Amino acid sequence: MAAVGTSDPSIRLACQLRPDSDISFFQLFLPHTMSADGHESNPTRIGQERYLVSLFVDMRGSTKLAEKRLPFDTVFIVNRFLGAVSQAVIESGGRPNQFVGDGMLALFGLACSRQEACRQVLRAAALIAVNVDELNKFLEHDLREPIRFGIGINGGEVIVGDIGYRDHMVFTALGDPVNVAARLQDMTKILACEVVISDEVRATAGLAEDALPAQEVEIRGRNEPMIVRTVADARTLPALVNEEQSAAA
Numbered sequence: 001m002a003a004v005g006t007s008d009p010s011i012r013l014a015c016q017l018r019p020d021s022d023i024s025f026f027q028l029f030l031p032h033t034m035s036a037d038g039h040e041s042n043p044t045r046i047g048q049e050r051y052l053v054s055l056f057v058d059m060r061g062s063t064k065l066a067e068k069r070l071p072f073d074t075v076f077i078v079n080r081f082l083g084a085v086s087q088a089v090i091e092s093g094g095r096p097n098q099f100v101g102d103g104m105l106a107l108f109g110l111a112c113s114r115q116e117a118c119r120q121v122l123r124a125a126a127l128i129a130v131n132v133d134e135l136n137k138f139l140e141h142d143l144r145e146p147i148r149f150g151i152g153i154n155g156g157e158v159i160v161g162d163i164g165y166r167d168h169m170v171f172t173a174l175g176d177p178v179n180v181a182a183r184l185q186d187m188t189k190i191l192a193c194e195v196v197i198s199d200e201v202r203a204t205a206g207l208a209e210d211a212l213p214a215q216e217v218e219i220r221g222r223n224e225p226m227i228v229r230t231v232a233d234a235r236t237l238p239a240l241v242n243e244e245q246s247a248a249a
Contacts, residue, residue, distance in 0.1 A: 047161035052109040052173055053117045053153065053201060054181035055094065057085050057128060059102035060148040060189075077139065078102045081147055084131035092124035093117075097172055105181075107173055109155075118155060118205035122237045125151050125195050129234035151234065152185030154178075154198040176222075183219050184228060191215060195231035202229045211240050 059081050065074060078101075085104055086096040093116075094108040106124065109117030128151065136146040156177030162169040184196040202212060212229035219226050231237060 047159060049157055049159050050109075051114045051117075051155065052107050052158050052160065052177070053114075053121045053155040054158070054173065054178045055089070055106040055108065055121050055124060056152045056181045056185040057104050057106070058150050058185050060150060061145070062102040065143075073142075077142075077147075080135055080139070081132070081149075084135045085128050085149075088127035088131050089124050092127055093120040094124050098170070103185075105172075105178070107160075110160075114155065115204055115206065118201045119241050121153055121155075121201065122197075122205055122207075122241050125153065125231070125234045126237040129194065149194065150185050150188030151195040152181045152183065152188065153195065153201055154181035154184055155201045155204060156180075179221065180219055180226070183221075187217060187228070191230050193230040193232045194234045195237070197229045197231065199227040199229060205241060207240055 059078065062074070062078060065077065081102065082099060082104055085106075089096050089104075089106040092108075093112065094106045095110055096104060097107050098105040106121075108121045108124070112120070128149065132147055132149055136143065139147070154177050156175065158173040158175035158177050160171070160173045162171050163174070164170050180198065184198065187196050188194060197212070199214065212231060215228050215230055216225045217228055
């Protein structure tokens with residue numbers, strides 16, 4: 001067998017080590033990142049840039065809700081809300097991604113075109129409204145006020161992959177488009193609406209220029225203002241999408 005050598009004396013191969021004390025090992029690559037023949041089995045999970053649509057949804061008034069309730073009751077209601085939201089996302093073709101308190105990030109476009117992803121996310125927003133209405137009816141004897149929500153939607157090129165540490169890895173998306181979606185969700189409070197959609201998503205979904213009211217807004221962290229579309233009642237969105245698809249046909 002030929003001897004293994006290195007051209008640089010400062011480089012030492014693992015097989016050349018001669019440990020004289022206890023050593024420890026840690027996992028550098030996760031098992032799912034490499035296949036048996038040494039090729040990447042799923043590049044997306046390692047890190048990839050691609051177009052995705054991000055949906056941020058937040059439950060309104062959860063702090064006030066918790067003031068006069070037992071912790072168990074508060075957690076129960078928040079979990080029912082997140083369950084209603086997640087069901088809407090999954091049924092529309094999206095993927096629930098991160099849960100932060102009483103809010104959630106969902107991703108669309110992991111397995112479809114950008115146009116279809118933009119249409120899916122609009123349907124998801126509408127279905128979230130329907131599911132929350134049903135939840136409010138279910139909890140009407142336990143709630144002084146119905147649960148309300150805000151949704152921010154934005155699309156763009158993001159980096160997707162597994163982020164975290166060892167066995168605490170989470171598949172997620174990173175980038176300015178995700179941050180903007182979170183900012184748009186916050187703006188639903190100021191703009192007094194249920195959904196704020198970036199104009200880019202509106203156009204990519206095929207909605208007409210005059211389909212939704214337009215607003216020019218300042219986004220924290222961005223130099224230029226941004227055109228967004230506001231939706232007072234999210235349940236009206238499927239009708240808009242279907243009208244444009246019928247017109248295109």
